Amino acid sequence: METNNINTKQVLTLQEVSNYTGLSKSYLYKLTHRSEIPFYKPNGKMIYFDRTELETWLKRNRSKSLTEIKQEVTDSITLK
Numbered sequence: 001m002e003t004n005n006i007n008t009k010q011v012l013t014l015q016e017v018s019n020y021t022g023l024s025k026s027y028l029y030k031l032t033h034r035s036e037i038p039f040y041k042p043n044g045k046m047i048y049f050d051r052t053e054l055e056t057w058l059k060r061n062r063s064k065s066l067t068e069i070k071q072e073v074t075d076s077i078t079l080k
């Protein structure tokens with residue numbers, strides 16, 4: 001039930017983000033302190049996260065699969 005609620009909300013609490021990502025609350029606090037993750041603190045106390053921004057942050061630094069790398073090499077050789 002909790003997971004369905006998290007999947008439909010646009011703004012998430014720290015606990016919900018912890019549950020959603022599997023990251024500990026202390027690690028999320030560390031990331032916010034270092035400004036390494038986008039977050040909101042509207043009243044100066046509670047921390048909130050925008051789902052879209054969080055998902056973009058989670059998807060950064062994508063590693064290509066071996067198949068994608070091989071295809072790029074093949075495409076590069078074919079173009080020369």
